[in-house]
Amino acid sequence: MPTVDISPYVTGEGDRAAAATAFDAACREVGFVQVTGHGMADDVVEGLTTAMDEFFALDLGTKLAYRTPPEINRGYSPPRSESLSLSLGVGPAGGNDYFEAFNVGAARSTYGRDDLPADHYAENVWPAEVRGFEARVWTYFTEARRVARTLTRVAADALGLPEGFFDAYLDHSVDVLRMNDYALPPGTVDAGGGPLTGMGAHTDYGIVTVLWADRVPGLQVLGGDGAWHDVQPAEGALLVNLGDLTGRWTNDRWLSTLHRVVPPVVDGTIRRRRSAAFFCDGDVDAVVTTLPQCVGADHPDRYGPVTVGEHLAAKLAGSRAGVPNPNAGRETERLMAGRP
Template identity: 35%
Template structure:
């Protein structure tokens, strides 16, 4: 089995480095994006204590009786609580199996922003639904989302540099973009019972948008990445580092020079029946009125896709994942 190239990138070195250091980092990232589509980021400046506090607050929400969470219930793509069984991820173009829905529950939130376009704002910038029972979650999560957004800007700059584009190429096309912030709870085996054959905490899939910024906890039932030869490998974990992957829209934009890689979260493990994990996930997008056309070679990889409006693309993907 091949080993996926998933490097550790120190973003602080980009923020403070000279032109030579920045170029070396961008070249390294380009190689990883062609191989695995994943990398780790250290030096991001997001306080691990903040992340721990978010998890503690989220755990209090998830621990509420079902009837107290019910008023917050939403659909995939909405804002609020997604109960276990509400979402079934699958690889793009393959039908999701609703009978094997993902073994997770989520609190899904988003960017508090107005583009000034009423149609875009009404669909993509819905009001957040913060649980009144855990009032501190809004304050803590808002700080995290703002810091992750700043990191996103830096990462888009690095990625544009890696392609030899102007530094602001991607960043300027994502300033009015939504993001989705998911707090995913992966319950223990003692709660879910044994998974069905082919059922996962999150089924094999690719993400939809530009970049995903993930703060995860290590565990037996953790993240795996599909290698180029079709096998599955455990994603590396470095304490304090965030896991980043490019998603389908960015891969499409590069004409598949870069790889949006299938990944999955393993089902609750028999080896640790009490293992419960909470992931904090930021799905970062392009502007919804942005038309995405593959970059021409030699910058792009040569794959041919019809131009697509970002909003149309996301509507299709959200509908496919809904149970």
């Protein structure tokens, strides 16, 4: 797992060109990278994790009161209600992923715009049973958004684009923070005849993902050798991976890497693991087209234009609504070629 110090972009001191070059190499070779020098304070992360712990410790009935319809990417998702691999058109029609989650995101009110689509910019639901939940989570959300925006500046330099190139796509970005918990009550784990997955194999959907994860094993990345490799963050580092839209922009010069979570199972129970993924997905009406410098005679354009909203709708219909995505194409081929 490559490590890149992005502090020159945070503090204004240091070698930005070296950081951009290192980021480019990581995005070409792996698509996942650890970032240090991100400037996120420890107490911000602690506020997030304590808020997560307090919410997920609530009884199931209380948590279910915060469940929203599948097309609204907000609120609570109980275990086995989703199949992330369906976002690639692969897997069972019913939910089979053993994780629970709570989602918050940038809403219409965040941008002060009533004309944005209500599904992608839904208002958040906040659990009243957890004191200070909204404040702690939104503080982290704001900091993760800052890190994501910083990474788009690094990306622009790494790709030789004009400074601020991605800003035009981030005026009212569909930004979502998903807090994940992989704990299950003691007892026998029953996968219902299907494979046991903490979170099924998938790519992320948007521009860039900023991931906080505790240091419990489970996260795996599909390498170029067709094998799944364990990934664990260093102390204090954030994991960053690219989404499908960046893969489209760069014509796969940069990788939208397949990843999954395989929870450690001991005596029939899953060891607890937590993570929080901030997805920076771009403006819902923005059109993503391949960058000209990423197309050549030996590397023809693999993708047609797509709006952020169209792409997200197809992906979310798979993972949350149980409708296999028929348009995954290359990602599905990569998944099926991978070794067990």
